[in-house]
Each structure stands twice: as C-alpha cells, then as structure tokens.
Amino acid sequence: MAATSAGALWRDEANTVGLSTLPAFGDVWSNLESDSFPILWLVIIRQFSALFGPMNDSAFRVFGFVIGVGVIAALWLNARGFRHSLPFVSLVLLAANPAMIRWGDTVRAYGFGILLILVTCALVWKFLERPSAMRFAASALAATASVHVLFYNAVMLFALCAGGVAVCAHRRAWKHAVAIVSIGAIAAVSLLPYLPSISRAGSWRAVVRMPDYTFAWFWSKLDEALRPAGSWTLGVWLVLLALSVIGGLLAVASAKKTRLPAPRHDVVVFCLVSLLVGIPANYFFLETLSYYTSPWYYLSVLALAAVCMDGIVGALVQTRRARIARIAVALVLVTATIIPTRRAVRTRLTTVDLVAARLEAVAKPGDLVLVSPWHYGVSFSRYYHGAAAWMTVPALASHRFVRYDLVVDNMRLPDQTAPVRPVIERLEQALASGNRVFVVGVLLFPSAERQLRALPPAQTAKSLPEGAYTDQWLLMVGDAIQRHALRIVPVPIEANRVVSHYENLSIQVAEGWRP
Numbered sequence: 001m002a003a004t005s006a007g008a009l010w011r012d013e014a015n016t017v018g019l020s021t022l023p024a025f026g027d028v029w030s031n032l033e034s035d036s037f038p039i040l041w042l043v044i045i046r047q048f049s050a051l052f053g054p055m056n057d058s059a060f061r062v063f064g065f066v067i068g069v070g071v072i073a074a075l076w077l078n079a080r081g082f083r084h085s086l087p088f089v090s091l092v093l094l095a096a097n098p099a100m101i102r103w104g105d106t107v108r109a110y111g112f113g114i115l116l117i118l119v120t121c122a123l124v125w126k127f128l129e130r131p132s133a134m135r136f137a138a139s140a141l142a143a144t145a146s147v148h149v150l151f152y153n154a155v156m157l158f159a160l161c162a163g164g165v166a167v168c169a170h171r172r173a174w175k176h177a178v179a180i181v182s183i184g185a186i187a188a189v190s191l192l193p194y195l196p197s198i199s200r201a202g203s204w205r206a207v208v209r210m211p212d213y214t215f216a217w218f219w220s221k222l223d224e225a226l227r228p229a230g231s232w233t234l235g236v237w238l239v240l241l242a243l244s245v246i247g248g249l250l251a252v253a254s255a256k257k258t259r260l261p262a263p264r265h266d267v268v269v270f271c272l273v274s275l276l277v278g279i280p281a282n283y284f285f286l287e288t289l290s291y292y293t294s295p296w297y298y299l300s301v302l303a304l305a306a307v308c309m310d311g312i313v314g315a316l317v318q319t320r321r322a323r324i325a326r327i328a329v330a331l332v333l334v335t336a337t338i339i340p341t342r343r344a345v346r347t348r349l350t351t352v353d354l355v356a357a358r359l360e361a362v363a364k365p366g367d368l369v370l371v372s373p374w375h376y377g378v379s380f381s382r383y384y385h386g387a388a389a390w391m392t393v394p395a396l397a398s399h400r401f402v403r404y405d406l407v408v409d410n411m412r413l414p415d416q417t418a419p420v421r422p423v424i425e426r427l428e429q430a431l432a433s434g435n436r437v438f439v440v441g442v443l444l445f446p447s448a449e450r451q452l453r454a455l456p457p458a459q460t461a462k463s464l465p466e467g468a469y470t471d472q473w474l475l476m477v478g479d480a481i482q483r484h485a486l487r488i489v490p491v492p493i494e495a496n497r498v499v500s501h502y503e504n505l506s507i508q509v510a511e512g513w514r515p
Contacts (some may be wrong), residue, residue: 005107005346006064008057010503014379017407018400023052025051031060033201034401038194040148041109064270067112071095071104071303073505074118078307079504081122081129082267084314088330090306093237096337098228098344100303101298106349113150114303117146117157121307121337124160124183125270128167129263131176136183143187152189155285157184159278159304166273167266167385175463187203204404206464207302218283220448225295225302228344229337236333238375240277244309247316248272250275264315271311278304294502316325343498350503352376354493355440356383358507362491363388366435368426372477373470376441378402388438391426394419394473404466411458411469421475424480431484437510438491444474 009017020042022028028042035042052059071192072095079087087505102113120142127135146153161184168177174486226233248268251260258267275391282301286293295486317326359369369390373461377392377399384390392399427437446452452475458464481488491507 004061004171005348005497006061006102006418008265008350008383009060009107009379010350010352010500011375012381013060014348014382015401016042016045016107016109017049017054018378018382021049022400027196031401032194032197034403036151037109038148038151038191041112041150044149045107055164056066060107061105064107067103067115068105070115070298071100071111071118071439074115074122075307075310077122078118078125079310079314081125081315082271082311083263084310087307087310087314088326089240089310090197090315091180092330092337093240093306093309094303094335096229096334096341097233097302098341099225099295100299101227101341101345102347104299107187108296109150112300113146113153114300116142116146116149117153117160117300118303118307118491120153120157121160121274121304124164124180125267127179127183128176128266128270130165131173140183140186140263143183144190147187147191150300151191152282152285152297154188155281156300156304157187159274162277163270163272163274163308169272170266170269182344194259204408204464207404207466208292208406209290210292213287215283216271217293218286219291221295222298222302225298228340230340233337240309240313241305243314244312245272245275247273248312248314255442260315264318267311267315271308271315275305275312278308287357346497348495348497350379351493351495351499351505352379352503354495355505355507356386358491359384359388359438360386361442363436363438366430366433366477367438368430369438369440370423370427370477372439372441372474374407375402376503379503380440386445389426391423393423393477395422407463407466407469408458411464411466414457416454416457416469416472417476420476423477427477427480427483431510431513432515434513437481438483438511439508441483441505443478443481443508444471445478446475450475452476481510484514485510486514 014329016035016037019028019031022031025046028046029039032039032042048059050061051118072091075087075090075094079085079090103116120139123139127139143157147157158274161180165177168174168180223234226237237345248271251268252272279301283331287298291297292467313326328490363369363386365387367388369384369386369388370393371390372393374392374394374396377396378401381399394410396403398406413419428439444450449469453472455469455472458469488510491509493507
C-alpha cells in the first residue's frame with residue numbers, strides 16, 4: 001500500500017537519485033557531502049537507475065517494497081538464530097510501525113541500512129554460537145556493508161560488538177572477543193576515506209546544526225517516529241523496554257535460580273548489553289551530530305531495540321502459558337495499530353509532480369515560475385519540463401541536488417539583496433510585459449510581524465540561521481510581487497489523498513502590472 005500511495009519522489013529522494021546519476025562516478029564521490037549516506041547506497045541507486053531508468057518512479061517504489069519485505073525476513077532470521085520460532089515482538093513493533101514502512105521503503109538508505117544491520121546482528125550471533133573463519137568473514141562483510149549504506153549503523157554495530165564481547169567475557173573466550181572487536185574495527189577503518197567529504201561539509205554544516213541538541217528533543221522525535229501508530233505507542237515501547245531490561249537483568253543476576261539454559265542465557269546477555277549500549281550511544285551520536293533530526297533518523301535504533309527486546313523475551317518465555325500470553329499481546333497490538341498504520345502509509349509524499357504537470361499545462365513562454373524556497377528546486381527540477389522559465393528563491397546555479405555551500409555563500413554576501421536581485425528583476429520584467437509569475441511553495445509578504453529588512457552577512461559560528469536568511473529573501477520577493485502585481489490568486493491542485501507535510505506544494509499566480 002505504501003508503494004502504491006507514495007507517488008513521485010519527494011525532495012530527499014530526488015536528491016539521492018540526482019547525485020547518484022551524475023555523469024561520472026568521480027563526480028558522485030566528490031559531491032558525497034551533498035547527501036546523507038555513504039557511497040555504497042549511491043552506487044546501488046546508480047546501478048538501479050542504469051537498469052530501470054532514473055525517472056522510473058514505479059520501479060523505485062517496487063525496490064522500496066522489496067527492501068521492506070527484506071527487513072521482515074531479517075527479523076525472522078534473527079528470531080530463528082535466537083532459537084525462538086517467530087519474531088512476535090519485533091514484527092509488531094516494526095512491521096506495524098507506519099514510520100518504518102513509510103520512510104524505510106523510500107529511495108533513501110534507511111530501510112536497506114536497517115536490513116543490513118539486522119543481517120549483521122544475525123551473523124554476529126551465528127559466529128558467537130559456533131565461531132569459524134567463514135562466519136567471521138561473513139560477519140565482517142555484512143558489518144562493513146552496513147556502515148557504507150548508513151552512517152548511523154556504526155553506532156548500532158558498536159552496540160552489537162559490545163553485546164558479543166559481553167557473551168565472550170562470560171564464557172572467558174577471549175580469543176573470540178578479539179574477533180568480535182576486529183569485526184567492528186574493520187568496519188570502522190573502512191570509513192576513513194570519508195574524512196575529506198566530512199571536511200568539505202564543514203564549510204556549511206552549521207546551517208543544519210541545532211544550537212543545542214537536548215534529550216527533550218531526542219524524546220520528542222522518538223515520539224514523532226512512533227506516534228503515527230497511535231498516541232499510546234511510545235508508552236507501549238517503554239513498557240516493553242522496561243520489562244525486557246528488568247527481566248534480562250534478573251535472569252543474568254540469578255542464572256542459577258532460574259536455571260536458564262546456557263544458550264538462552266547467552267542470548268539474554270547479548271541482547272541486553274546491545275540494548276543498554278545502543279540506545280545511549282545513539283543519543284550521544286545524535287547529540288554530537290546536532291542536526292535538526294526527523295523521524296527517519298531514529299529508525300535504526302528502533303530496529304535494534306525491537307530485535308533485542310524480541311531476543312530477550314523469546315529467551316525468557318519458556319512455558320506454554322507465557323507463549324500464549326505473548327501471542328495474545330502481539331495480536332492486541334496489531335489490531336490496535338491496523339487502522340492508524342493503514343491511514344499513515346497511504347500518505348502521498350509530495351505534490352511536486354502534480355504541480356509540475358499543472359504548470360506545464362498553464363504556463364506559457366514569457367511567464368516566470370519561482371520555486372520558493374530554494375530547496376524545493378531539487379524535486380521540481382526532476383519533474384518540470386514546461387515552456388516557462390523557472391528559478392529558485394534565492395537564485396542558485398544548480399538544482400540537481402542540495403547545495404548548502406551555495407546558500408551559505410549567499411548568506412555571507414555583504415549586500416543581502418544580491419541573492420534575490422536577479423529574481424526580482426525577472427519577475428518585474430515578466431509582469432511589466434503582460435506575462436504571469438507563478439510561485440511554487442511559500443510566498444511571504446511584509447507585515448508588522450514580518451518586517452522587511454536586510455540582515456548583516458552571516459558569520460561562521462556554531463550554527464548559521466539559514467531560516468532567517470531564507471525568510472528575508474522570501475519577504476523581499478513577496479514585497480516586489482505585492483507592489484507590482486495587480487492580483488495574486490491560487491491555482492488549484494488536486495492530490496486526492498493526504499499529502500506529507502514535508503513537501504505539500506501549492507501554486508499561486510501573480511498577474512497584472514503596477515509600476
């Protein structure tokens with residue numbers, strides 16, 4: 001349902017495809033900082049685009065669906081590895097989570113990265129069960145691939161290695177502990193080639209950084225990721241987390257009293273330590289990153305938590321009555337989440353294709369299309385092929401993928417009217433000659449609350465207030481339209497279903513001329 005409802009690729013997806021399909025692979029590598037993912041995911045999208053076409057949205061949606069099915073299979077793989085038949089807990093928590101379905105199945109690396117880290121978890125556990133050179137190589141390969149698809153997987157891998165070392169320490173199998181550490185070390189060393197890309201991003205990274213990433217923000221975004229399944233979902237996760245941790249700690253502390261078999265005991269130790277290390281490590285990683293995170297940033301840690309809780313519950317549930325209770329709870333949760341999950345996954349991710357088609361039908365040569373603000377230009381450039389010229393606010397030289405470096409260059413200009421001067425000149429020329437100006441996205445007008453003023457040039461600091469500079473540019477353009485256009489009216493767009501608030505674009509048209 002998510003694959004058939006998502007529609008066109010929204011801005012972030014278009015960014016990934018645009019960067020991946022640059023003419024030369026060297027161009028992809030040299031612009032790697034313009035996306036959020038390591039090179040392996042971009043290579044996959046590049047090859048997929050070569051096979052099925054970079055504009056084949058249906059093929060990309062099918063690809064996302066296959067990845068989603070792969071995640072479910074990986075949950076099953078871990079359940080079988082931990083010696084319990086079905087992944088009841090993790091299936092309910094993840095497969096019925098709208099955020100996991102919606103954002104994990106997009107043309108972004110989150111779903112495939114989760115798939116790989118789950119496979120890594122299963123392989124690391126297989127190595128712990130019966131160490132061999134072949135299982136070590138398979139674990140190291142999966143671990144390395146996982147961090148080259150999703151940077152956040154480095155934190156998840158650290159947690160899995162901590163869990164593996166804890167099992168080895170309990171067994172006093174120090175040689176195997178060294179092997180587990182080596183798996184993590186191999187993956188970590190393989191990330192060193194990204195240092196130049198990280199360094200290049202330093203010139204503009206402050207634009208996307210928060211002044212102060214707090215636990216309150218972390219908590220609110222976790223809730224945002226889980227809430228689509230129901231307002232009570234975060235509470236359910238917390239209860240299951242508390243029960244899993246308390247049960248695991250009691251089982252480890254009183255192993256002799258509980259007479260937990262050694263294989264089950266090791267599962268509990270592995271999952272418990274991975275859980276207790278992974279969640280705080282993820283928080284500190286995001287705090288260090290200090291980005292304005294969105295729900296998809298939290299999918300990896302939710303996947304790790306779900307699998308670990310599933311492993312602990314599966315190891316501790318030994319009686320028939322307890323198994324029946326687990327199934328009953330799972331069925332209740334699935335029933336409660338069906339309706340909100342169905343509603344959430346039917347969301348359209350963007351209206352940019354509808355906007356582009358509408359403009360192609362009504363805009364004529366001589367008209368001007370303004371995409372406002374600039375970042376909508378990434379997806380708009382993918383779909384619009386009309387007769388009217390278009391430009392972003394502010395005017396940027398490139399729209400194939402996000403160019404924060406160009407935006408920061410504009411923010412640092414001494415004259416802050418310069419970034420929009422070409423836009424204002426073009427719109428005035430279009431209106432004065434009897435043509436129209438179409439505005440896609442946001443149109444701001446000066447008011448008592450939004451005063452028209454030019455900010456001083458931005459300085460390099462811990463954070464650069466890109467929003468404030470973007471607003472001033474939008475106000476300058478809005479002021480010019482308000483002064484010169486005789487009327488501004490909306491152009492209707494029919495989406496036929498709920499659209500994601502991340503890219504629900506509208507069109508307004510300004511026409512007439514007032515000198």
